[in-house]
Amino acid sequence: MTTAHWLFGDQLGPHFLTPGDDGPEHDAPVVIVEARSVFRRRRFHRAKAHLILSAMRHRAAELGDRASYIRSDTYREGLHEALGNSPVTVHHPTSHAALRLVRSLGTVTVLPARGFLVPQPDFTAWADGHGGRHLRQEDFYRWVRRGHHLLMDADAPAGGRWNHDHDNRDPPPKDVRTLAVPPPYRPREDAIDEEVRHDLDRWERSGDISFVGNDGPRRFPATRREASAALRRFVEHRLAGFGPHEDAMLQADPVMSHSLLSSSLNLGLLHPAECVEKAEEAWRSGQAPINSVEGFVRQIAGWREYVWQLYWYFGDDYRHSNALGHRTPLPDWFLELDADAVTARCLATTLAQVRDTGWTHHIPRLMLLGSYALQRGWDPRAVMDWFHRCFVDGYDWVMLPNVIGMSQYADGGRMTTKPYTSGGAYIHRMSDLCTGCAYRPTERTGDRACPFTTGYWAFLHRHRQRLSGNTRMSQAVRGLDRLRDLEELLQRSRDEGDDPP
Template sequence: MAVWHWLFGDQLGPHFLRPGEDVAGPAGDAPVVMVEARSVFRRRRFHRAKAHLVLSAMRHRAAELGDRVHYVRAETYREGLRRTVGDAPVTVHQPTSRAADGLVRSLPNVRVLPARGFLVPAEAFRSWAGGRKQLRHEDFYRWTRHALGLLMDGDEPAGGRWNHDQANREPPPKHAATLGVAAPYRPRETDIDEQVRADLDRWERDEGIGFVGRDGPRTFPASRREALAALRRFVEHRLATFGPQEDSMLAGDAVMSHSLLSSSLNLGLLDPAEVVGAAEDAWRAGHVPVQSAEGFVRQVAGWREYVWHTYWYFGEDYRHRNALGHRAALPDWFLELDADAVTARCLSTVLAQVRDTGWTHHIPRLMVLGSHALQQGWDPRAVTDWFHRCFVDGYDWVMLPNVIGMSQYADGGLMTTKPYTSGGAYIHRMSDLCGGCAYRPGDRTGDRACPYTTGYWSFVHRHRSRLAANPRTARAVQGLDRLHDVEEVLRTRRRQDGNPP
């Protein structure tokens, strides 16, 4: 009896078929089953561009595999698998969500192979984490660099520093509408995209499956060939300028020098080893400065790996963490990506980017979207679900640690040493988003008080006991105590509450 190999929709690269020590026999030639399960899209109201990208990528991969693959469209994974393979044995690499992992392990005749698409094996992470009181990203990142020999000169880090953050936190150039770098790779749609779009239209019309956001021309790779082209384009033309302004924002340049490779990595179209290897090769060849190579390697080999492993290490209860006791519901304007309802230029601009593309880079995610949610006291599980649904690179494993831990501080400090939020001054310093805004970043009171500034001080006031006990946030409480108009600031904030900022 033939042994089938099951590919999930985020296991689309050749490394998910390549035989290895975790695959016995000629698995590289095994017949393949792929299941397009509509139930996934019934459970969550995904961004339309995300649904389009995932389905397009799956169908492109099926077209590449040709007669070797049985591509089945079904209501559920169970139904599709039953219709295709019956009682035949199946192998599958560990899925990337707890729900899918539980499913495959509950099925008879399914053998679960170790995860692929990551640099650090699970057992190696558990060995590193064992006995540590805190699992700090910086410690993990240095350990990973050393263990894998990434950007190393012998036992020392390339350029003499593990961390080039200080060189990678520059504000955007003054009076510039864009960063002025080469444009990123953008794919051309195919007949497959046209069929996906027609199917999504039919689902909305006939099956009651809803979406948010807009589905314009596909802007992210849906095939291995496109993903490799995007990687080459980034390394050859954009990586050199990535580092210094990776934390800055421009209203007219949403992508800056960012790689736009996260969706390709998370769909499995690219292997992280080839991505960080290309960045290191460019640095060693003298084509990019060390701070840009290091900043990018930190994102892929550091943060991405760290998030993947903490997702599994912290356990299922992690998603229920709510250390700050935030319970407020997300408002309709946020759920619907209604950027036009928002007056604050920074939030309106970023929300429009998400609405139109399903993507914005890590600083708008953290310091505009996440910071506002934190200041508002929105339920962290609902915020996590929103990020999962609305971003083309969002998956359960991606967004749970990023939102519960990094963005909303709902884990009380398991991942980060402080909550990440700020007043309008940070946004003003790191962007051009305050220019032309109806609010003033320095105003705490009055009709032009910046919602981020009043929100910041309201957050500090609400959690002052916790923040005062943390050495990294104690100064914020001291700053609150020095405000001569704190009561008026809080009254201004209360007047702002309940309305789009």
């Protein structure tokens, strides 16, 4: 009798069912468990809950009689309902909690992880060879490029440089509201989406489950077919213009030239290899410039892969890191995505995007939402949980290194060389979000003081001793000595409290 195979809700692509030495037989029966307790434990963004349930139910419908789709309170109960005590295989789950669960069940054989480029043992060997403490993404990225022959010409990087960041940090064009690029792929909802929305309504009415944010229409792929169409549209129509303005922000154009493929990758609907290979093909055929292609390849083969590997390499205790001693709880206006309560135009715009779509691109995440939390000393674990819950592409493995390490510098520099935060000048240079705002990016004090400018200097002052020894921050810290209004600035920062900026 063929052993059944269990698919988690982020293992929905064909590469989780293909035969191989480490995988299930191609005709193995499949079990998918929809555990309601997942939504009871955390208050997720409703658009995220909708996307995940839609993707799971679409996958079960595709598999037909081969799949047993079980709706239960917990994974343990659902698996027992489907199989009793019969054995089952599952590919390595994507969180520490899920891995503990499957290992506790006794009847489950855990197969190697799929959906990533580098096997975990290979990364461990690489990381141990680099001392294991201060691991740099750039070194890892070049290692992956060489090992997978991505954007390589023999032993040299294609285009003559490993890193094209210099060409990919342009501010937005002057006097434009949107970039002149074709819109991204958008899926069409169907009867399964209607059923999901009906169930979410019913769960909320029951009172034991609640969500945050708005839901509908579904903006992101829920099937392999939709995800493949989204990848194809990006590569053919949007990739060429991706690079130059990938770090820029426009109020009326939150998507710009970004791929919007992160949720499809993280649901397992796309494999990272096919994404980077199609991008490279676009460059080699002359359809996209090297800087745009390298920037996209870096996001997937460099950053996404790096984050996945660090999640397991650093271990579950990494989530408790708090090198800066930040303990302030998240205020209600932030938890509730209450953009209407916020005066600062950049933060209100970004919070509204999260509320309405469950997504923003990486710069609003890092340099607006994350930077504001860092400046105010919010509890990094609570910040991580918020990102996990409120973003359609957010999972524990995604947000633990991205928030604890990159965004909140809570690991003290194990992952990055400096805290990523700035004053209003950076936001003004890289966006149109300061135009028409009640605050002024150049002002630190007074009624028009930019919350990011005030917050930046208050953050440097609070952690002056630690940051003065950081070669990338020491010059900024010395700038505190030139501020004649420092005491007034610090008092303004204290007066802000939990009030929305």
